Amino acid sequence: xxxxxxxxxxxxxxxxxxxxxxxxxxxxxxxxxxxxxxxxxxxxxxxxxxxxxxxxxxxxxxxxxxxxxxxxxxxxxxxxxxxxxxxxxxxxxxxxxxxxxxxxxxxxxxxxxxxxxxxxxxxxxxxxxxxxxxxxxxxxxxxxxxxxxxxxxxxxxxxxxxxxxxxxxxxxxxxxxxxxxxxxxxxxxxxxxxxxxxxxxxxxxxxxxxxxxxxxxxxxxxxxxxxxxxxxxxxxxxxxxxxxxxxxxxxxxxxxxxxxxxxxxxxxxxxxxxxxxxxxxxxxxxxxxxxxxxxxxxxxxxxxxxxxxxxxxxxxxxxxxxxxxxxxxxxxxxxxxxxxxxxxxxxxxxxxxxxxxxxxxxxxxxxxxxxxxxxxxxxxxxxxxxxxxxxxxxxxx
Numbered sequence: 001x002x003x004x005x006x007x008x009x010x011x012x013x014x015x016x017x018x019x020x021x022x023x024x025x026x027x028x029x030x031x032x033x034x035x036x037x038x039x040x041x042x043x044x045x046x047x048x049x050x051x052x053x054x055x056x057x058x059x060x061x062x063x064x065x066x067x068x069x070x071x072x073x074x075x076x077x078x079x080x081x082x083x084x085x086x087x088x089x090x091x092x093x094x095x096x097x098x099x100x101x102x103x104x105x106x107x108x109x110x111x112x113x114x115x116x117x118x119x120x121x122x123x124x125x126x127x128x129x130x131x132x133x134x135x136x137x138x139x140x141x142x143x144x145x146x147x148x149x150x151x152x153x154x155x156x157x158x159x160x161x162x163x164x165x166x167x168x169x170x171x172x173x174x175x176x177x178x179x180x181x182x183x184x185x186x187x188x189x190x191x192x193x194x195x196x197x198x199x200x201x202x203x204x205x206x207x208x209x210x211x212x213x214x215x216x217x218x219x220x221x222x223x224x225x226x227x228x229x230x231x232x233x234x235x236x237x238x239x240x241x242x243x244x245x246x247x248x249x250x251x252x253x254x255x256x257x258x259x260x261x262x263x264x265x266x267x268x269x270x271x272x273x274x275x276x277x278x279x280x281x282x283x284x285x286x287x288x289x290x291x292x293x294x295x296x297x298x299x300x301x302x303x304x305x306x307x308x309x310x311x312x313x314x315x316x317x318x319x320x321x322x323x324x325x326x327x328x329x330x331x332x333x334x335x336x337x338x339x340x341x342x343x344x345x346x347x348x349x350x351x352x353x354x355x356x357x358x359x360x361x362x363x364x365x366x367x368x369x370x371x372x373x374x375x376x377x378x379x380x381x382x383x384x385x386x387x388x389x390x391x392x393x394x395x396x397x
Contacts, residue, residue, distance in 0.1 A: 171296020309334025
């Protein structure tokens, strides 16, 4: 659901407090009459009283500033030279939202005036330049590591009841749910600090040049619309939604449209909260997988280690994100597994390239390919499987 690109450094906003400035004065003593001395004394007293009031006022201001809520930290300042709300395409979007979804045109325009253009989001969605070959060992090392495994054990232990309930209801093993949330955000630790409205508006109307630019702009435009609808439905400030550079939100990194379609109020509090409720995140991940082909009757591991014949007759079976071949077809093409595969199931052949080292081959069932609907990558899906397995083994029961 989201590309695993390292996030930018967070910019912290804190309430500043200026020191009070007090004027100093000196009094010249002269040989004047008592009346003048009394007048001077009166003026000094009045000034002292004014100074005391000023100190009290400054103290009250400092107290108020200290009590003010901190602004949410975000990863950028935004380009103030670009006013998206003045663009014709943005005005047309506002008109469509007003006509099709009943938004107040003036209010929506005011919202879009506050949206910032984020050049870093434009840069981050550009494809990586061709370079090093894919390396499964290097990729997996980023996710199957002690910190993430330890965090996964704590997450599982703290949410064992919700995970067990989701496994019973949806048929998705707890280790798969734990694997996804761990790969996505380290169990809510790294959910992103971009304002979702900013990045979605930027990518909807200023996507970089690419062969699929029009399709991607339409995708992000739809997600922008869904963000506004989601905020209205859940009665939240749309600018309070923080997420990845591509607009994914919360512990499981759902795009706004997927929150509306697959989000589950699994803790029963009346709202779908993927940012603050681990229970909602657990139920929503399980629901997403089931809606994308997870089959509870397909028990056991979703992948099986395989050996391939030197004849390479299996090459036409490579590629794709679906299980299409019977065990007999795989065997005839020179693909062998140690496990006995049920004959009534379909499978796919998965390659995990390892740079200069030999490629790993695996036979995957439909449940593995359901994970690839979350992120269209063999590396991603295998990382989910391996992290979940490592967390389960580390728990020890």
